[in-house]
Amino acid sequence: MQPATRKKIEALFERYPEKRGALIPALYLVQAENGYVDAPAARDVAELFEIKPVDVWEVLTFYNMFYTRPQGRHHVNVCTNLSCSLRGGRGLMRAIEAHLGVHAGETTKDGRITLGHEECLGSCGTAPVMQVDGRYCEELDEVEAKRIIDELD
Amino acid sequence: MPKITIDEKDYEVADGLMILQAIDDLGLLMSGVDIPHYCWHPKLPIDGSCRMCQIEIEGVPKLQIACNTPVKDGMVISTQSERVQTARQGVLELLLLNHPLDCPICDQAGECKLQDYSFDFGMPAGRTKEPRRVAKKAVDLGPTITFDQERCILCRRCVRFCREVPGTGELGVFNRGERSLMELFPGTQLDNDYSMNVADLCPVGALTTKDFRFKIRSWFLDDVETVCDRCSTGCNVYASRSNNKIYRFVPRLNDDVNDTWMCDHGRLSYKMGRENRLESALVGGKPASFIEGLRKASDLVRAASESGGTIVASASPFSSNEDLFTLRKLLETLGAPPATFSVPAGKADGILTQAEKAPNAEGARALGFQESDELAGAKLGIVFGHVLPATALTQVEKWILIDTHASDLSGKAAVVLPSRVVTEKDGSFTNHAKRVQRFRRVVEPSWEAWSEGALLQQIADFAGLDGWSEPWDAFAVSKRLCDEVPAFSGCGLTELGFCGCELSK
Numbered sequence: 242m243q244p245a246t247r248k249k250i251e252a253l254f255e256r257y258p259e260k261r262g263a264l265i266p267a268l269y270l271v272q273a274e275n276g277y278v279d280a281p282a283a284r285d286v287a288e289l290f291e292i293k294p295v296d297v298w299e300v301l302t303f304y305n306m307f308y309t310r311p312q313g314r315h316h317v318n319v320c321t322n323l324s325c326s327l328r329g330g331r332g333l334m335r336a337i338e339a340h341l342g343v344h345a346g347e348t349t350k351d352g353r354i355t356l357g358h359e360e361c362l363g364s365c366g367t368a369p370v371m372q373v374d375g376r377y378c379e380e381l382d383e384v385e386a387k388r389i390i391d392e393l394d
Numbered sequence: 395m396p397k398i399t400i401d402e403k404d405y406e407v408a409d410g411l412m413i414l415q416a417i418d419d420l421g422l423l424m425s426g427v428d429i430p431h432y433c434w435h436p437k438l439p440i441d442g443s444c445r446m447c448q449i450e451i452e453g454v455p456k457l458q459i460a461c462n463t464p465v466k467d468g469m470v471i472s473t474q475s476e477r478v479q480t481a482r483q484g485v486l487e488l489l490l491l492n493h494p495l496d497c498p499i500c501d502q503a504g505e506c507k508l509q510d511y512s513f514d515f516g517m518p519a520g521r522t523k524e525p526r527r528v529a530k531k532a533v534d535l536g537p538t539i540t541f542d543q544e545r546c547i548l549c550r551r552c553v554r555f556c557r558e559v560p561g562t563g564e565l566g567v568f569n570r571g572e573r574s575l576m577e578l579f580p581g582t583q584l585d586n587d588y589s590m591n592v593a594d595l596c597p598v599g600a601l602t603t604k605d606f607r608f609k610i611r612s613w614f615l616d617d618v619e620t621v622c623d624r625c626s627t628g629c630n631v632y633a634s635r636s637n638n639k640i641y642r643f644v645p646r647l648n649d650d651v652n653d654t655w656m657c658d659h660g661r662l663s664y665k666m667g668r669e670n671r672l673e674s675a676l677v678g679g680k681p682a683s684f685i686e687g688l689r690k691a692s693d694l695v696r697a698a699s700e701s702g703g704t705i706v707a708s709a710s711p712f713s714s715n716e717d718l719f720t721l722r723k724l725l726e727t728l729g730a731p732p733a734t735f736s737v738p739a740g741k742a743d744g745i746l747t748q749a750e751k752a753p754n755a756e757g758a759r760a761l762g763f764q765e766s767d768e769l770a771g772a773k774l775g776i777v778f779g780h781v782l783p784a785t786a787l788t789q790v791e792k793w794i795l796i797d798t799h800a801s802d803l804s805g806k807a808a809v810v811l812p813s814r815v816v817t818e819k820d821g822s823f824t825n826h827a828k829r830v831q832r833f834r835r836v837v838e839p840s841w842e843a844w845s846e847g848a849l850l851q852q853i854a855d856f857a858g859l860d861g862w863s864e865p866w867d868a869f870a871v872s873k874r875l876c877d878e879v880p881a882f883s884g885c886g887l888t889e890l891g892f893c894g895c896e897l898s899k
Contacts, residue, residue: 293563302568
């Protein structure tokens with residue numbers, strides 16, 4: 242953990258009645274450093290928060306915006322919940338998998354894109370939906386989805 | 395104190411309790427009031443994760459979980475209504491969704507709550523068509539525990555135990571929803587001094603001890619109440635035996651001593667009764683028959699006594715109160731000074747383990763024996779066990795050794811007589827907090843070996859001492875001990891209950 246990140250986390254402590262309340266924002270800061278939080282980093286965080294490493298790991302693995310392994314430069318997450326599925330979400334997922342040559346949860350060999358599967362992106366009105374680096378791409382079809390993905394660097 | 399009604403019967407319970415705790419405190423849980431539960435454990439923080447303990451409360455629209463709902467005065471609880479039964483059936487069906495139905499090969503069969511509750515509330519047939527979740531089989535969690543991830547129902551008892559009792563927190567539940575799995579923090583092992591307790595806690599067959607796994611089916615075992623002798627805590631245990639063999643120690647609930655835990659070292663100590671035992675008497679370092687050994691020992695006692703030579707004795711803190719009392723009586727008969735004793739020392743861990751690594755040092759103190767590593771010069775020494783260093787015996791001309799295990803001392807004594815370990819005799823120990831606790835005979839040695847007290851009685855009888863002709867019996871000796879030593883009043887073997895009692899002040 243960089244000293245600057247450590248300082249930022251320590252500053253976060255003041256905002257919460259209990260240190261532990263700052264865990265999620267702190268993990269975002271640590272993730273921003275390397276793109277993911279692995280076991281040694283989780284140990285560092287636990288030490289700073291004076292909790293067990295296993296407590297940090299439970300939070301890390303519970304929320305799918307945190308990564309415990311190296312990720313691609315871009316994150317593409319496709320929603321396959323009911324509304325999206327009714328409007329072709331699963332077909333969209335299969336098409337993207339074929340296009341990128343990886344399954345959901347995997348990263349392309351060139352390290353460009355990590356493809357994810359989201360249980361629900363909460364945008365049923367504009368289904369099917371895909372999230373690219375946190376940005377929503379709505380009312381998609383396969384052609385449009387591939388175009389968006391191909392335009393990524 | 396709130397008054398509540400459970401299944402149309404009125405009870406008065408303590409303030410500030412949850413419903414399940416209150417029912418357990420009344421002694422009714424599963425023996426009068428049938429509330430099934432997995433995640434709730436009386437000695438662990440409440441989790442409320444299994445949802446099995448649902449009950450109906452009058453005036454409350456939804457069913458509530460009994461483990462995390464506080465008792466209120468006037469509460470009317472129903473544990474057997476149709477709604478409750480249906481809910482239990484549903485929860486059980488959900489818990490069994492991913493649990494393999496492999497009871498015939500599961501090592502927890504016979505001690506599995508999933509099995510018991512399935513019998514009571516389960517569906518007659520499975521309704522799932524989807525493939526079951528694939529998880530890891532026989533995961534090596536560390537030196538003592540094997541984990542079957544498929545069988546885990548995520549009750550988190552093991553997780554809470556590691557955090558709360560040893561405070562090591564190796565285990566956690568990772569991921570979310572149906573992907574949740576109990577696992578170790580990456581790169582670590584479940585390797586604390588209390589790790590094997592998680593196998594007792596696991597209500598299903600997910601966590602099993604490597605030591606007991608696949609050794610024997612639990613229904614072939616019968617459990618005998620006894621006490622661990624590895625330190626002065628004296629954890630209450632059940633020794634599970636079958637065919638004159640002990641297969642395991644499991645902790646027994648005693649709120650005043652060990653709650654419901656014990657350390658791994660104590661748990662595995664049942665094996666010590668088998669290894670490196672003294673199986674025959676030795677006279678002059680050479681094997682002799684048991685009776686020859688007894689006669690030779692009595693000759694030595696008579697000779698020393700008749701010649702007016704001094705006799706000294708070293709007691710063992712591993713001997714029972716009754717054996718030590720017999721030694722005291724013998725020394726009084728012989729006009730010898732009170733025995734000394736030495737206690738092996740180690741580290742206390744602040745949880746259960748004490749620094750005194752013997753079960754009955756307090757008993758020896760209560761009987762007036764002095765703690766010392768030295769033995770005064772004498773014509774004859776009577777030595778219990780091999781706690782005393784060999785250098786302490788240089789001033790004693792000859793000595794009789796009464797011991798359970800072979801040691802450096804065995805070859806040097808004039809006579810060695812084999813004695814019984816704690817699981818082979820009846821008696822009591824006094825723990826570090828002055829609590830007298832009873833242990834029972836679990837198995838019989840397959841060779842001639844008696845308890846220290848019985849051996850002393852026989853030696854004294856053979857030596858022709860007055861008042862020693864009556865055969866030794868732990869219960870009779872215990873009664874005399876209680877009559878003659880005021881501190882032990884009311885602590886006789888027949889009076890000691892399940893949990894023991896404190897020495898009188």
